[in-house]
Amino acid sequence: MFDCVLHCELAWLGDDQPAHDVRIDVVQGRIDAVAPGTAAPPGAIALRGLTLPGLANAHSHAFHRALRGRTHGDGGTFWTWRDRMYRLAGVLDPDSYFSLARAVFAEMVQAGVTCVGEFHYVHHQPDGTSYDDPNAMSDAIAAAAGSVGLRITLLDCCYLGAGIAPDGTLLPVQPEQRRFSDGSAAAWAERVSARSEGGHVAVGAAIHSVRAVDPAAMATIARWAANHDRVLHAHVSEQPAENDQCRAAHEGSPLAVLNRTGALGPKFTAVHATHVDDTDVALLAAAGATVCLCPTTERDLADGIGPTELFRAAGVPITVGSDSHAVIDLFEEARAVELDERLAGGTRGNHDVTTLLRAATADGHRCLGWSDAGRIAVGNVADVTTIDLRSVRTAGAGADKALAAAVFAATAADVTDVFVGGEHVVAAGQHRTIDVATELELTIGELWHAVEAAG
Amino acid sequence: MFDCVLHCELAWLGDDQPAHDVRIDVVQGRIDAVAPGTAAPPGAIALRGLTLPGLANAHSHAFHRALRGRTHGDGGTFWTWRDRMYRLAGVLDPDSYFSLARAVFAEMVQAGVTCVGEFHYVHHQPDGTSYDDPNAMSDAIAAAAGSVGLRITLLDCCYLGAGIAPDGTLLPVQPEQRRFSDGSAAAWAERVSARSEGGHVAVGAAIHSVRAVDPAAMATIARWAANHDRVLHAHVSEQPAENDQCRAAHEGSPLAVLNRTGALGPKFTAVHATHVDDTDVALLAAAGATVCLCPTTERDLADGIGPTELFRAAGVPITVGSDSHAVIDLFEEARAVELDERLAGGTRGNHDVTTLLRAATADGHRCLGWSDAGRIAVGNVADVTTIDLRSVRTAGAGADKALAAAVFAATAADVTDVFVGGEHVVAAGQHRTIDVATELELTIGELWHAVEAAG
Numbered sequence: 001m002f003d004c005v006l007h008c009e010l011a012w013l014g015d016d017q018p019a020h021d022v023r024i025d026v027v028q029g030r031i032d033a034v035a036p037g038t039a040a041p042p043g044a045i046a047l048r049g050l051t052l053p054g055l056a057n058a059h060s061h062a063f064h065r066a067l068r069g070r071t072h073g074d075g076g077t078f079w080t081w082r083d084r085m086y087r088l089a090g091v092l093d094p095d096s097y098f099s100l101a102r103a104v105f106a107e108m109v110q111a112g113v114t115c116v117g118e119f120h121y122v123h124h125q126p127d128g129t130s131y132d133d134p135n136a137m138s139d140a141i142a143a144a145a146g147s148v149g150l151r152i153t154l155l156d157c158c159y160l161g162a163g164i165a166p167d168g169t170l171l172p173v174q175p176e177q178r179r180f181s182d183g184s185a186a187a188w189a190e191r192v193s194a195r196s197e198g199g200h201v202a203v204g205a206a207i208h209s210v211r212a213v214d215p216a217a218m219a220t221i222a223r224w225a226a227n228h229d230r231v232l233h234a235h236v237s238e239q240p241a242e243n244d245q246c247r248a249a250h251e252g253s254p255l256a257v258l259n260r261t262g263a264l265g266p267k268f269t270a271v272h273a274t275h276v277d278d279t280d281v282a283l284l285a286a287a288g289a290t291v292c293l294c295p296t297t298e299r300d301l302a303d304g305i306g307p308t309e310l311f312r313a314a315g316v317p318i319t320v321g322s323d324s325h326a327v328i329d330l331f332e333e334a335r336a337v338e339l340d341e342r343l344a345g346g347t348r349g350n351h352d353v354t355t356l357l358r359a360a361t362a363d364g365h366r367c368l369g370w371s372d373a374g375r376i377a378v379g380n381v382a383d384v385t386t387i388d389l390r391s392v393r394t395a396g397a398g399a400d401k402a403l404a405a406a407v408f409a410a411t412a413a414d415v416t417d418v419f420v421g422g423e424h425v426v427a428a429g430q431h432r433t434i435d436v437a438t439e440l441e442l443t444i445g446e447l448w449h450a451v452e453a454a455g
Numbered sequence: 456m457f458d459c460v461l462h463c464e465l466a467w468l469g470d471d472q473p474a475h476d477v478r479i480d481v482v483q484g485r486i487d488a489v490a491p492g493t494a495a496p497p498g499a500i501a502l503r504g505l506t507l508p509g510l511a512n513a514h515s516h517a518f519h520r521a522l523r524g525r526t527h528g529d530g531g532t533f534w535t536w537r538d539r540m541y542r543l544a545g546v547l548d549p550d551s552y553f554s555l556a557r558a559v560f561a562e563m564v565q566a567g568v569t570c571v572g573e574f575h576y577v578h579h580q581p582d583g584t585s586y587d588d589p590n591a592m593s594d595a596i597a598a599a600a601g602s603v604g605l606r607i608t609l610l611d612c613c614y615l616g617a618g619i620a621p622d623g624t625l626l627p628v629q630p631e632q633r634r635f636s637d638g639s640a641a642a643w644a645e646r647v648s649a650r651s652e653g654g655h656v657a658v659g660a661a662i663h664s665v666r667a668v669d670p671a672a673m674a675t676i677a678r679w680a681a682n683h684d685r686v687l688h689a690h691v692s693e694q695p696a697e698n699d700q701c702r703a704a705h706e707g708s709p710l711a712v713l714n715r716t717g718a719l720g721p722k723f724t725a726v727h728a729t730h731v732d733d734t735d736v737a738l739l740a741a742a743g744a745t746v747c748l749c750p751t752t753e754r755d756l757a758d759g760i761g762p763t764e765l766f767r768a769a770g771v772p773i774t775v776g777s778d779s780h781a782v783i784d785l786f787e788e789a790r791a792v793e794l795d796e797r798l799a800g801g802t803r804g805n806h807d808v809t810t811l812l813r814a815a816t817a818d819g820h821r822c823l824g825w826s827d828a829g830r831i832a833v834g835n836v837a838d839v840t841t842i843d844l845r846s847v848r849t850a851g852a853g854a855d856k857a858l859a860a861a862v863f864a865a866t867a868a869d870v871t872d873v874f875v876g877g878e879h880v881v882a883a884g885q886h887r888t889i890d891v892a893t894e895l896e897l898t899i900g901e902l903w904h905a906v907e908a909a910g
Contacts, residue, residue: 066851068851069849069852069856069859069860069863069864070853070856070859072859072862072864080803081803111847299795300797301797302797302798302801303801304801326864328847340798342754342756343753343754343759343795343798346759348535348536348755348757390893390896391892392565392783392891392892392895393782393783394524395893395895395896395899396520396521396523396524396895396899396900397523398525398903401524401525405523405524408524408781409523409524409527409781409782436847437845437850438850440847440850441851443851444850444851445851445853
C-alpha cells in the first residue's frame with residue numbers, strides 16, 4: 001500500500017478531452033484526490049505525456065506467449081495452430097509456468113497493463129490427475145502476477161470435452177487435453193471454491209466453450225458464479241464450425257445455449273463473439289453482458305472480423321484482450337476494433353476514441369470484476385499508465401488530440417510509467433524489478449527444450 | 456562513400472533461413488564480400504540480432520505524417536479525410552516541406568527504411584503557378600531525404616483534374632488542387648525532364664489516378680517513362696467509386712485504361728489495387744507489373760482488403776508502403792498483407808515469410824528502380840537494417856524462427872542499427888544526426904499553426 005503524489009501533464013479523467021496539470025494524491029494505494037489545473041507540489045512525481053487509467057487485458061492465455069514467432073508464419077488454420085499450442089501446454093508445471101507467466105505478465109505491465117484476466121485451463125498434471133494442491137497451477141499464475149505488480153482475475157476455466165458429438169454429448173477429452181479437465185463441473189466447482197481471492201487476486205469462472213462444456217455443466221458453472229457473485233467468461237463463436245456443431249446438437253447458437261443454462265447476465269463476457277448474429281447480440285444486450293474482442297489474435301488465427309457494428313448499436317460494451325499474445329499491445333487491440341470494422345464496413349469513425357479507451361480501461365476492469373479500477377477517480381485503486389506523446393510515433397498530434405493519439409498512434413513502446421496501487425512499477429519504459437526481455441528469452445527457450453525432449 | 460566491416464549474428468541472405476556469423480565487407484558504400492560462418496575480424500562492427508537488407512517503403516506521401524492522430528479518430532470516409540489533408544497541403548512551401556519531410560524521413564530511417572518512393576504531387580505554389588525553380592518542391596524533398604541518409608525515388612506525379620466527368624473528360628482541378636497540377640502532361644514531362652537523378656536520388660513517373668489524369672495524358676506519361684527507362688506508379692482502384700466512374704466514362708476498369716494507354720509493363724506499379732478483379736490481375740501479370748499495398752493506410756481509410764490471393768496466384772509481386780503514415784512500420788505493413796488476407800479468407804499461412812520480407816526489401820527496391828539494393832549481396836549498395844531479436848516483442852522465437860519473428864513479432868521499435876551506403880545512420884535505435892521526435896513535434900506543430908492562421 002503506497003503513498004505518493006503524481007502530477008500529470010495530461011490525464012484522462014473520462015471526458016472527451018484530457019485534463020491538464022492533474023495532481024493525483026495516492027494514500028495507501030488508492031486515489032485520495034484528483035485536482036486538474038493544479039501546480040505540482042514539492043516532491044510530486046512528474047508524469048510527462050498522457051496519463052491513463054491502468055489498462056485491463058481482459059483475455060489472456062499467458063503460456064501462448066511462448067508461441068510468438070514460432071507459429072505465426074505457418075500455414076493451416078486455427079486447428080493446426082492449436083496442435084502446437086497443446087504440445088507446449090503438455091510440458092508446463094507449476095514452477096515453469098510461474099517463470100513463464102512472470103515474464104509474460106511483466107511484458108504486459110511494461111505495456112501499461114495493470115490488470116489481466118487469465119483464462120486458465122492448464123489445471124492438472126499431464127495425465128489428468130490433480131496436483132497435491134489442486135490449485136497449484138493457478139497459485140503459480142497468481143504469484144507470477146503479484147511478483148511483477150499486476151492485478152489478476154483468475155478466470156478459472158472448466159474444460160470437460162473435446163467437441164460436440166452428433167447426439168449432443170461431449171466427446172471425451174483427448175490425451176493432450178486431459179490436464180485441462182476436472183472431470184465434471186461439480187469437481188471444477190469444488191476446486192475453484194477452494195481458491196481464495198484478495199489483494200491483487202480476484203477469481204472468476206470460465207466456460208471454455210460449447211466445444212468443451214455441455215449444457216448441464218454450463219448450468220452448474222453459471223450457478224456457481226451467481227452464488228459467489230463472480231464474473232463468468234466464455235469463448236463464444238470464435239469459429240463457424242463451432243456454431244454449426246452447436247446448432248446441430250443443441251438447436252441453438254452457442255449464446256442461445258449459454259442463455260438457456262443461465263450463464264448470461266451483467267457479469268457475463270462473451271470472448272471473441274466473431275461469428276454471432278443479430279439474435280445473439282440481442283441476448284447479450286438484454287442480459288447486460290459484455291464482449292471481449294481479441295483483434296490481433298483473431299487476425300493471426302484467421303478467425304474473421306466480429307460484428308462490432310451490432311455490439312455498438314445494441315449497447316453491448318466492448319473490451320479487449322491480447323489472448324494468444326501474438327502481440328501484447330492494448331493500444332493495437334483497441335484501434336484494431338475500429339480499423340477492422342473499417343475494413344469490413346468501408347466507413348471510418350465507427351467507435352468513439354473514448355469508447356475505445358474505455359474498452360481498454362474501465363470496461364475491461366468491470367468485466368474482470370474490478371469495480372474500483374479503470375478510472376482515475378477518488379476511491380479507486382491508484383493504477384495509472386502514462387504514455388509519451390512526443391515519441392517518434394506520437395509526436396505531432398497535439399494536446400487536444402492526445403486521446404486519439406493514444407488510440408491510433410501509440411504502441412506499447414510508448415508506455416513510460418506504470419503505477420499499480422500507487423507503486424511505481426514501470427519507469428522510463430522499463431519494468432523496475434525484472435529484465436523482461438531476458439526473462440522471456442530464457443523461460444521460453446527452456447520450455448521449447450522441454451517440448452523437444454518430450455518428443 | 457563509406458568503408459567498414461560488419462559482423463552479423465544472423466543475416467538474411469535471401470534463403471529460407473538466416474545465415475549465422477556473417478561478415479559483410481563494405482568498400483566505398485557497396486558490399487564487397489559476404490562471408491557466412493566467419494569469425495568477427497578486429498575492428499568489425501558487431502550487429503547483434505537479425506540483419507536484413509535495408510527496407511524499401513514503396514509508397515509515401517511524406518506530408519501526410521502531420522495528420523497522424525489528428526484525423527484518425529474522426530468519422531466519415533476517405534473523402535472527408537482528404538479535405539483535411541488538402542488544408543495541410545495548402546500551407547506547404549519548399550522550406551517547410553523540407554523541414555517536415557526531413558523529420559518524417561528520419562522517422563522512416565529509424566524504422567529501418569533505407570529507400571522511399573515519394574509519390575509527390577505538391578509541385579507548385581498554392582495558386583497553381585510555378586515556383587521560380589519549377590522543381591523547388593521536389594528538390595526540397597530530395598534534400599530532406601539526403602540529409603537523413605535515405606535513398607529516394609521521386610515518383611513525380613501528374614495530377615490534372617478533379618474527377619471524371621460523365622463524358623469522360625476530366626473535371627477541372629478544384630482551388631485546393633491547383634498546386635498539384637502542371638496543366639498538361641506535356642508540361643509535367645517538361646518539368647520532370649529537367650530533374651536530374653544520381654547519388655541518393657532516382658526519379659520516376661507517377662499517374663495520380665484515373666480520377667486526376669485522362670487517358671491521353673496517361674499515354675504521354677507512359678511514353679515519357681518508357682523513353683527515359685523510369686519506373687511508373689499509379690494509384691489504382693483504391694475506392695469502388697473510382698472503378699464505377701472509370702467504367703462509366705471509359706468502358707473499362709482503371710487498369711484496363713492504364714493498359715490501353717501503354718502504362719503497364721515490368722516497371723509499372725499499381726498502388727493499393729484494393730478493388731481489382733481477376734481481369735485486372737491478369738493484366739498486371741501479363742505485363743510483369745507489381746502491386747504496392749499500404750495495409751495500415753487501407754485500414755485507416757476504410758478502403759477494404761485487397762485480393763492478395765489473386766496477386767499470389769498470378770505471380771504478381773507485392774510490395775508495401777506506409778502511404779499516409781498513420782503508422783511508419785514496414786514490419787507491420789508486411790505482416791498486415793498476410794493478416795488481412797487471413798481475416799478475409801479464413802486461412803493462415805497464405806504468404807511465405809520470405810515473400811513478405813522480399814516485399815519490404817528486394818521487391819520494394821526493384822519497383823522503385825533500385826536494382827542494386829534490397830539484398831545483401833556482393834555489388835549491391837551496403838544498405839542494411841538490424842533488428843533486436845531479444846526485445847520484449849521478439850524474445851523467445853529462437854534463431855531458426857528469426858525471419859518469422861521479424862515479420863510477425865518485430866516492430867519499428869526493434870530496429871537497432873541502419874547502414875545506408877555503408878554509413879552508420881542509426882545506432883542503438885536512434886538516428887545519429889537528428890532527434891526525430893523533437894523535429895516531428897516542432898515541424899508539425901508549426902504547420903498546423905499555419906493552417907489555423909490560413910483560416
